[in-house]
Amino acid sequence: MTRKPIIVGNWKMNNDLHETRALLSDIHDRLASKSAQVDVGVAPPATFLAVAGEILADDLILLAAQNVHYADSGAFTGEVSPRMLKSLGVDLVIVGHSERRHYFAETDELVNRKVKAALSVGLVAIVCVGETLEEREAGQTLEKVSTQVRGAFDGLSAQQASTIVLAYEPVWAIGTGRTATPEQAQEVHRALRDLLTELYDAPTADAIRIQYGGSVKPHNAESLLSQPDIDGALVGGASLKGDAFEAIVNAALSNA
Numbered sequence: 001m002t003r004k005p006i007i008v009g010n011w012k013m014n015n016d017l018h019e020t021r022a023l024l025s026d027i028h029d030r031l032a033s034k035s036a037q038v039d040v041g042v043a044p045p046a047t048f049l050a051v052a053g054e055i056l057a058d059d060l061i062l063l064a065a066q067n068v069h070y071a072d073s074g075a076f077t078g079e080v081s082p083r084m085l086k087s088l089g090v091d092l093v094i095v096g097h098s099e100r101r102h103y104f105a106e107t108d109e110l111v112n113r114k115v116k117a118a119l120s121v122g123l124v125a126i127v128c129v130g131e132t133l134e135e136r137e138a139g140q141t142l143e144k145v146s147t148q149v150r151g152a153f154d155g156l157s158a159q160q161a162s163t164i165v166l167a168y169e170p171v172w173a174i175g176t177g178r179t180a181t182p183e184q185a186q187e188v189h190r191a192l193r194d195l196l197t198e199l200y201d202a203p204t205a206d207a208i209r210i211q212y213g214g215s216v217k218p219h220n221a222e223s224l225l226s227q228p229d230i231d232g233a234l235v236g237g238a239s240l241k242g243d244a245f246e247a248i249v250n251a252a253l254s255n256a
């Protein structure tokens with residue numbers, strides 16, 4: 001099965017309004033014409049999603065949120081609901097990023113509630129999983145990511161599961177300049193697809209796109225994206241520069 005590659009830039013908590021507008025326009029200019037072959041998305045901070053929705057209104061570059069609450073509305077000071085995101089033209093939402101899990105104590109159960117809430121309004125969830133360095137060195141990588149996937153997908157039908165984008169992001173590779181080798185990443189991606197086959201069935205597991213994330217840069221993107229079970233990338237630092245992000249999208253294109 002050929003899966004359409006998906007490259008998403010996670011901008012995290014960077015840039016002010018002016019810088020955000022400029023980067024959005026730059027990325028649109030560079031990459032909108034490639035949207036037929038590669039899904040390209042950007043995830044600005046929540047406060048800029050409205051303006052991003054206007055700049056990206058033609059929907060050639062997908063708009064992603066970095067986080068979402070699980071409730072539709074209510075007394076949750078500081079939070080943003082799935083329905084609010086949907087009304088801004090948001091297409092995707094990152095759920096369970098390791099920084100959310102680490103700094104904001106997000107559990108697998110909370111991730112699961114957020115995934116279900118996102119799906120209920122038609123948002124595509126990008127579900128992040130990954131092991132710490134300690135866990136990798138203790139030989140617990142597959143156990144850790146399997147537990148996270150089982151938690152995130154709990155109660156989802158095969159049809160719902162097939163819409164999810166899974167992101168394997170080893171915590172030790174995020175923002176460190178240290179990338180998993182293509183072989184290390186492929187091994188985990190293959191194991192994740194086997195787990196999805198066990199949880200659902202082969203066609204569902206085949207349909208789910210699995211991104212790699214963690215220090216993806218122009219120089220390593222091609223070797224990672226050429227692996228059979230790596231269907232895209234979730235890019236942090238390198239997505240804040242139009243030329244670097246374009247180079248990563250081009251690497252996906254050459255494998256598409």
Ligand code: PGA
Nearest residue numbers: 174175214215235236237
């Ligand atoms: P990085 O971040 O590319 O800066 O390592 C990746 C991520 O956190 O999604």
